[in-house]
Amino acid sequence: MATGVVARRLYRFPGGVHPEGHKSVSTATPIAEMPLLPRYVVPLRQHIGEPASPVVQPGDRVLRGQLIGRPEGYVSVGVHAPTSGRVLAVEMRPVPHPSGLMDLCVVIEADGEDRAVEPTPLDWHRMDASALRNRLREMGLAGLGGAVFPSFIKLNPGAKRQIPILILNGAECEPWITCDDMLMRERASEILMGAQVMRHMLCAEEVLVGIEDNKPEALACMAEAAAGSDVEVVAVPTVYPGGGGKQLTYTLTGRVTPSKGLTTDVGVQVFNVGTAYSLYRAVHLGEPLVSRVVTVTGHVGSPRSLEVRLGSPIAEVIGAAGGALPGATGEVIGGPMMGFDLHDASAPVTKAVNCILVKNAEHFPPKPPPLPCIRCGECARACPAELQPYELYWYARHRDFGKTQSYSLFDCIECGCCSYVCPSHIPLVDFYRFAKSEIWAREREKQAADLARERHEFRSYRLAREKQEKAERLAKKASERLESGAVANDDPEAARKKAILAAAIERAKQARAAVQPKNVDDLPADKQREIDAIEARRQQHASAAQTSDT
Amino acid sequence: MLSAILVMSGLAVVLGGVLGWAAIRFRVEEDPLVEKIDAILPQTQCGQCGYPGCKPYAEAIAKGEADINRCPPGGEEGIRRLAELLGVEPKPLGEGLTHKPKSVAVIDENLCIGCTLCIQACPVDAIVGAAKQMHTVVPELCTGCELCVQPCPVDCIHMEVIKENITTWKWRYPVLALKKVA
Numbered sequence: 001m002a003t004g005v006v007a008r009r010l011y012r013f014p015g016g017v018h019p020e021g022h023k024s025v026s027t028a029t030p031i032a033e034m035p036l037l038p039r040y041v042v043p044l045r046q047h048i049g050e051p052a053s054p055v056v057q058p059g060d061r062v063l064r065g066q067l068i069g070r071p072e073g074y075v076s077v078g079v080h081a082p083t084s085g086r087v088l089a090v091e092m093r094p095v096p097h098p099s100g101l102m103d104l105c106v107v108i109e110a111d112g113e114d115r116a117v118e119p120t121p122l123d124w125h126r127m128d129a130s131a132l133r134n135r136l137r138e139m140g141l142a143g144l145g146g147a148v149f150p151s152f153i154k155l156n157p158g159a160k161r162q163i164p165i166l167i168l169n170g171a172e173c174e175p176w177i178t179c180d181d182m183l184m185r186e187r188a189s190e191i192l193m194g195a196q197v198m199r200h201m202l203c204a205e206e207v208l209v210g211i212e213d214n215k216p217e218a219l220a221c222m223a224e225a226a227a228g229s230d231v232e233v234v235a236v237p238t239v240y241p242g243g244g245g246k247q248l249t250y251t252l253t254g255r256v257t258p259s260k261g262l263t264t265d266v267g268v269q270v271f272n273v274g275t276a277y278s279l280y281r282a283v284h285l286g287e288p289l290v291s292r293v294v295t296v297t298g299h300v301g302s303p304r305s306l307e308v309r310l311g312s313p314i315a316e317v318i319g320a321a322g323g324a325l326p327g328a329t330g331e332v333i334g335g336p337m338m339g340f341d342l343h344d345a346s347a348p349v350t351k352a353v354n355c356i357l358v359k360n361a362e363h364f365p366p367k368p369p370p371l372p373c374i375r376c377g378e379c380a381r382a383c384p385a386e387l388q389p390y391e392l393y394w395y396a397r398h399r400d401f402g403k404t405q406s407y408s409l410f411d412c413i414e415c416g417c418c419s420y421v422c423p424s425h426i427p428l429v430d431f432y433r434f435a436k437s438e439i440w441a442r443e444r445e446k447q448a449a450d451l452a453r454e455r456h457e458f459r460s461y462r463l464a465r466e467k468q469e470k471a472e473r474l475a476k477k478a479s480e481r482l483e484s485g486a487v488a489n490d491d492p493e494a495a496r497k498k499a500i501l502a503a504a505i506e507r508a509k510q511a512r513a514a515v516q517p518k519n520v521d522d523l524p525a526d527k528q529r530e531i532d533a534i535e536a537r538r539q540q541h542a543s544a545a546q547t548s549d550t
Numbered sequence: 551m552l553s554a555i556l557v558m559s560g561l562a563v564v565l566g567g568v569l570g571w572a573a574i575r576f577r578v579e580e581d582p583l584v585e586k587i588d589a590i591l592p593q594t595q596c597g598q599c600g601y602p603g604c605k606p607y608a609e610a611i612a613k614g615e616a617d618i619n620r621c622p623p624g625g626e627e628g629i630r631r632l633a634e635l636l637g638v639e640p641k642p643l644g645e646g647l648t649h650k651p652k653s654v655a656v657i658d659e660n661l662c663i664g665c666t667l668c669i670q671a672c673p674v675d676a677i678v679g680a681a682k683q684m685h686t687v688v689p690e691l692c693t694g695c696e697l698c699v700q701p702c703p704v705d706c707i708h709m710e711v712i713k714e715n716i717t718t719w720k721w722r723y724p725v726l727a728l729k730k731v732a
Binding site: 045095097098099101103369370426427430431433434436437438440441444445448449450451452453455456457458459460 | 588591592593594595603604605673674675676691693714715716718719720721722723724726
């Protein structure tokens with residue numbers, strides 16, 4: 001074991017599997033920066049929660065680090081321009097998402113100058129805690145381990161300040177992925193500087209760095225950087241999913257996160273090492289989150305980790321790693337256990353993309369057709385959340401969602417251990433994801449129905465009330481008139497009004513009579529005769545009508 | 551023997567009295583079955599069932615006056631859940647009724663003359679506007695009942711099917727490949 005690595009009592013979480021690592025494939029070359037691209041497509045939804053709302057329009061000039069998407073709602077963070085240039089469009093574009101659907105993106109044409117906005121390092125020691133969190137929210141900080149949860153929320157210690165332990169997650173348990181490994185090897189002291197800010201914000205007493213023991217170089221670099229401080233760098237055994245937040249918490253502290261709970265319920269907050277690094281850049285250098293380290297590996301020319309600007313098309317990133325070799329059969333975003341197939345390689349790198357894995361037939365053979373569940377229980381032994389995957393599968397398959405919830409479906413972290421060990425090759429996790437999204441959809445529908453019911457009931461009540469009020473008003477008026485009618489004759493005010501009205505009607509009548517048609521002056525004699533005849537007939541008719549009336 | 555009969559019948563009378571008193575004292579005003587049925591109905595308030603809203607339809611079902619297959623927005627899933635609740639067999643949607651994908655009403659704001667007829671028709675007050683002013687639909691509140699479409703004198707309201715986006719997208723039911731037999 002590397003010098004400086006702290007030996008600590010470790011706990012072994014239940015279940016887990018040992019898939020082949022394939023880590024050395026992409027660790028031979030140091031992190032390289034992607035060359036500047038002519039065009040970037042920056043999605044406004046790169047984090048969990050509400051998408052950012054665009055604050056730029058086509059034609060606007062932007063600088064690197066300039067805010068282009070303002071956080072909207074509480075669970076949201078800002079989005080920034082990855083380079084200087086001109087905004088071409090704000091439109092729907094393909095994004096890396098399992099659905100393959102499009103989402104709102106800002107398309108930026110780079111001007112090649114890569115000018116940045118004036119960086120403003122933060123005085124984090126003296127700054128007010130809430131102001132500091134708000135700055136980090138604006139600067140777009142979100143967890144880079146894969147869940148992309150807004151960091152400023154996790155950095156709020158709460159009113160009770162009961163988060164004594166801060167864990168930096170450098171376990172990186174998923175096969176093939178090495179971006180955290182490379183980051184720890186090359187930028188260990190910066191990561192720890194970020195961790196100091198986290199510790200300050202959380203008022204944490206202890207800082208632990210958990211790194212799987214298949215990364216001796218990263219362990220050595222982190223231990224060297226941590227020498228002289230009280231940060232403990234701990235080697236944890238290599239077991240998938242040892243990098244899950246709850247699993248790493250248990251491994252390092254023995255604290256068990258309750259069902260449906262968070263690690264903060266047991267006084268532990270976990271951050272990915274990449275998040276700590278981006279926090280360092282935000283606080284010490286004043287740079288918002290505009291790039292991240294991405295591993296490009298698998299069936300490519302030169303597998304490696306690259307520092308990629310957010311918004312770079314994935315096809316270009318694969319190209320920068322030597323391009324896909326002949327025989328490639330598609331791309332996976334994330335690792336083979338939890339990742340998803342990419343639908344469109346023009347989709348950009350987002351804050352959530354930690355690995356682009358190009359598949360081939362050798363490492364990713366087509367899955368054999370699933371066979372019936374034989375209830376062998378392998379999945380239950382492999383499950384790190386201590387669930388009963390075969391029961392969950394049974395109920396999810398039969399759409400009995402109430403039962404899946406009573407079997408703690410929402411404690412499933414979708415790590416894929418059950419599918420990995422299943423001798424019948426059943427895509428178990430796909431069933432759990434299906435059940436979860438159905439339950440969420442029903443919850444949304446129920447909320448909409450409750451709102452509609454409430455509004456309909458209020459409307460019915462309002463209509464009834466209006467009707468009643470109108471009836472009351474009319475009744476009141478009628479009774480008033482009845483009362484006033486008796487005294488109207490001897491009311492001088494009413495008589496005066498009546499006289500004014502009569503006079504006005506008389507005036508109007510006279511005015512109408514006085515008006516003469518203007519086109520009948522100076523008429524020839526025959527026309528005049530014709531008109532006179534018509535007038536005579538009209539008089540005759542009028543008198544006839546009058547006599548018949550009487 | 552006689553004492554046993556007396557004790558048992560005495561107990562029966564006393565307990566019967568207590569139950570009878572409790573039934574009057576703790577009477578539930580609203581029929582709980584109506585609430586349960588109403589909770590399953592989609593609250594579109596469209597009136598396609600022939601009743602002036604979801605609650606009246608729920609009441610009619612509870613009384614046994616209406617069939618469970620009269621609600622097109624609820625669809626098959628709604629009928630299945632009603633059948634489950636009432637302990638009857640599910641059946642296909644009633645004659646002349648068709649389930650449509652969920653949509654929202656959209657007002658063409660260039661054509662709207664501000665007559666307020668749609669506002670009066672909307673069962674959930676999802677349309678805002680005033681006389682001789684342009685009206686607009688609040689899409690988050692619209693239930694897609696289509697009641698505003700017909701009253702419009704200038705035909706400026708149309709229904710738009712809600713498209714799936716990343717927030718409303720659902721993982722599909724996994725399709726299992728069948729095993730090839732020789």
